[in-house]
Amino acid sequence: MKSSLTGIVRSLSAKARAKRASWFREAFDIGGKTRILDLGSESGENIHSVLAGTAYDAANVYIADIDPDAVRSGAERFGFNPVVVDESGRLPFENGFFDIVYCSSVLEHVTVPKDDVWKIRSGKEFNKIAVAAQREFAAEIERVSRGYFVQTPARGFPIESHSWLPFAAQLPRPLQVSVFGITNGFWIKKTIPDFRLMNRTEFAGLFPGAEIRCERSGGMVKSLVAIKRPK
Numbered sequence: 001m002k003s004s005l006t007g008i009v010r011s012l013s014a015k016a017r018a019k020r021a022s023w024f025r026e027a028f029d030i031g032g033k034t035r036i037l038d039l040g041s042e043s044g045e046n047i048h049s050v051l052a053g054t055a056y057d058a059a060n061v062y063i064a065d066i067d068p069d070a071v072r073s074g075a076e077r078f079g080f081n082p083v084v085v086d087e088s089g090r091l092p093f094e095n096g097f098f099d100i101v102y103c104s105s106v107l108e109h110v111t112v113p114k115d116d117v118w119k120i121r122s123g124k125e126f127n128k129i130a131v132a133a134q135r136e137f138a139a140e141i142e143r144v145s146r147g148y149f150v151q152t153p154a155r156g157f158p159i160e161s162h163s164w165l166p167f168a169a170q171l172p173r174p175l176q177v178s179v180f181g182i183t184n185g186f187w188i189k190k191t192i193p194d195f196r197l198m199n200r201t202e203f204a205g206l207f208p209g210a211e212i213r214c215e216r217s218g219g220m221v222k223s224l225v226a227i228k229r230p231k
Contacts, residue, residue: 016222016223017046017049019215020050020104020151020215021049021050023149023213023225024050024149025050027227028099028100028229028230030055030056031055031056033060034056034060034100035062035097035099035100036056036060036062036098036099036101037061037064037083037097037144037145038061038062038063038080038103039091039101039103039141040064040065040103040104040105040106040109041064041065041070041071041080042067042074043073043074043077044061044071044074045074045077045078047061047080047102048074048077048080050102058078058079059079061078061080062080062081062082062083062098063075063081063082064083064084064085065085066084068082071084087113087114089136089137091143091144094144095143095144096143096144096145097144097145098145098146099145099146099147099230100230101141101144101145101147101148102148103141103148103149103150103151104151105153105161105223106152107134107137108152108196108198110134111126111129111130111134111194111195112126112130112133112194117193118177120173122173123172123173130196131196134196134198138207145228146231147228147229147230148207148210148226149227150210150225150226151215151223151224152197152198152203152224153197153224154197154198154200154214154222154223155169155170155198155199156199156220157169157217157220157222157223160197161222161223162195163187163191164187164189165183165187169197173193180192180193198224200221200224203224204226206226207226207228210228211226211227211228212224212225212226212227213227
């Protein structure tokens with residue numbers, strides 16, 4: 001049962017990633033001199049897949065993550081430039097340094113310090129900190145880029161993507177923390193309550209002037225994408 005469910009979810013996720021990659025390649029003219037930042041890259045495996053078939057130069061691709069081992073691995077495997085960032089979200093680059101910033105399934109995790117994730121049970125307190133952090137993160141993306149592609153899961157989708165649990169995103173904060181504390185003991189998908197999902201209006205407000213696309217599944221909005229093309 002567990003293996004079947006895992007296979008189904010992974011298949012759907014792979015199709016979604018392929019769709020986003022096609023949107024990305026259609027939106028941007030990528031050449032050997034195009035300077036790209038994958039923000040929240042982990043090892044860079046995803047951006048390597050997204051850029052497949054384009055004329056990119058690995059020397060102009062930067063992968064940034066809070067995990068130093070992950071970016072080091074990506075540098076060794078793909079020849080990308082590794083950048084270690086801290087939880088503040090501030091980026092060590094000058095204004096407009098990149099032609100494109102790519103950021104997929106990261107923005108929702110820019111919320112409270114990781115050490116405080118399980119401690120903050122007040123929804124009001126969590127949202128206050130998270131909203132400010134996400135605004136600052138979006139502003140940093142705008143600051144260092146001429147264009148960007150930012151994707152995040154939508155709050156209204158019934159299956160919460162980090163836990164694979166129905167309506168987990170809609171639970172009040174105290175209950176969400178308690179539920180994850182229990183389901184992490186037996187459920188096939190473990191997670192931590194560090195994410196804050198947004199609706200289309202909230203997301204668009206972070207990226208004024210960007211094209212907002214809705215990725216749909218079963219007729220419902222599964223994730224949101226902000227695309228700004230370099231001028």
